[in-house]
Amino acid sequence: MTDALSAGVHAVLDRRLAAVSGAPLAVGLSGGGDSRALALIAADWAAAHGRRLLVLTIDHGLNPASAAWTAQCAALAARLGAPFHALAWTGDKPARGLPAAARLARHRLLAEAARGLGARVVLLGHTASDLAEAAAMRAEGSTTPSPREWAPSPVWPEGxxxxxxxxxxxxxxxxxRDWLAARGEAWIDDPSNDDLRFARARARAARPEPTPAADLPQDLAGLAAAAQVDAAGVVALPRARLPARLTAAAALCAAGTARPPRADRLARVTTLLQAGRPLVATLAGARIETDGERVLFMREPGEFARRPEAALMLAPGQSAVWDGRFEITAARAAVVAPLAGHAARLPPAQRQALRAIAPKARAALPVLLDGAAAHCPLLEDVAGVAIRSLILDRLLAACGAVEREP
Known part of the structure; x- marks a missing residue:
């Protein structure tokens, strides 16, 4: 019989997940009490619904016992009959900002593994205590966000x-922990959770009172649903009632970038937009300009077009994301680069089609370079090339318009 704690968690899984799906469901397991309890409860839910469960464990390489911890996670996965995948954070570790770097690496590894295995949802074991600790950290000046019940992966484009x-x-x-102990379950206690050099450990030691889970503003999804994205990736939103959070999300998505804008820059742009006067500005790699009652967000080419990473080498049949905005697959080997400097090499039909694109958006269009020729698959179908814009899907997910597993 399902106990009250498990039933509460199952109710959330029922609300957010597809009961019938061929896609596996992934759970992040560190071996700590929170994630161990989640793995056990999720395994029961998955078995009841005929869903496959995958167990993903990150070895951060920060503790001599990490290999043994990974082995314990593998043992639990075997007990649950779930495929186990150990993922390692390799390379140099920063001397400063280690928790933030570890968190970013963890999300990147989880997202890449989940997508590669066909899972669209990763379950994580954050609790009401994590919510309270995040609030306590922000009260001390941290920018740590509160974990949300349902959110897109924070890494891009891996997520x-x-x-x-x-x-x-x-x-x-x-x-x-009481629930686990009543079932004779043991768990791992990571000593870094008690290391008072880190803000999270200090907040945990203070035992803050639980706080309600924060969520996105209720009207954000509706406002994002009004967005229009053209073939060139230009995002258009109504200027009226454009909140700062949507402005930031639209800039990130139109630019394909991942680092949120600084609070002071975002506040300045938001104030100027609300003033109602004509505006041209840049934010998070996006060019923002007003067009009557609309605000347009587009990729700001700037220095980007001259960076080495602006060129993407595609192997035959390979799919890859170019500039965080477009997923491109080519049947033959290809080099994808910004249009800047290559417009004269386009075929006549594509040069004609280019006139329909906003002038300031043209330089950041993707082109495939082939000897002396260049082809833009957004202007005309190119044989053997498939291209998909990621911009609108990303914007809707970021603003809460996707509320459950597809």
């Missing part, structure tokens, strides 16, 4: 199409 579900935000860490 495209992958969502995170935290179904235990209504349960405290102690309640989960």
């Amino acid at each position: 495209r199409g992958v969502f995170l579900l935290r179904p235990m935000l209504g349960v405290t860490r102690q309640a989960l």
